[in-house]
Amino acid sequence: MDTQPLYAIKAELFKALAHPVRIRLLEVIAADPDLAAPVSRLLDVTGAEPSALSQHLAVLKRAGVVDSTRSGNAVVYRLTEPLVADLLIVARAFLLRRLAGHDADAGRLAVAQHLPTLPGASVRSVLEAALAESDPVERTAKP
Known part of the structure; x- marks a missing residue:
């Protein structure tokens, strides 16, 4: 083992x-x-x-x-494993959330938003979920 x-x-x-x-x-x-x-x-x-x-x-x-x-x-x-597809969805949500939080990355965010859809989630639903957690006031208040 x-x-x-x-x-x-x-x-x-x-x-x-x-x-x-x-x-x-x-x-x-x-x-x-x-x-x-x-x-x-x-x-x-x-x-x-x-x-x-x-x-x-x-x-x-x-x-x-x-x-x-x-x-x-x-x-x-x-x-x-289907979990690999889930990992890709989570990675994409992380990427979209990070790009959405950086004004300088607006072009990269636009490109990322148009990536092909992954199973189990649309790019829009992944972005909406990521952005729902990206309130700038909340982020600065968290340790």
């Missing part, structure tokens, strides 16, 4: 997620009702070179975030 502390294991997970292409891959996979996407779609959406895409998917697979199945020449990647 692995006796590595939970926070170290979490850090390894976050390291595996720590690349924009990998986040994009996960969002594409999470947007599918079956939480799956063929490599051909992932190539189209990301515009990544096949070898680079393969390396990113391998990192996610080693981290246990995705797994794959092959049928003939087609390879499909799938989230190992």
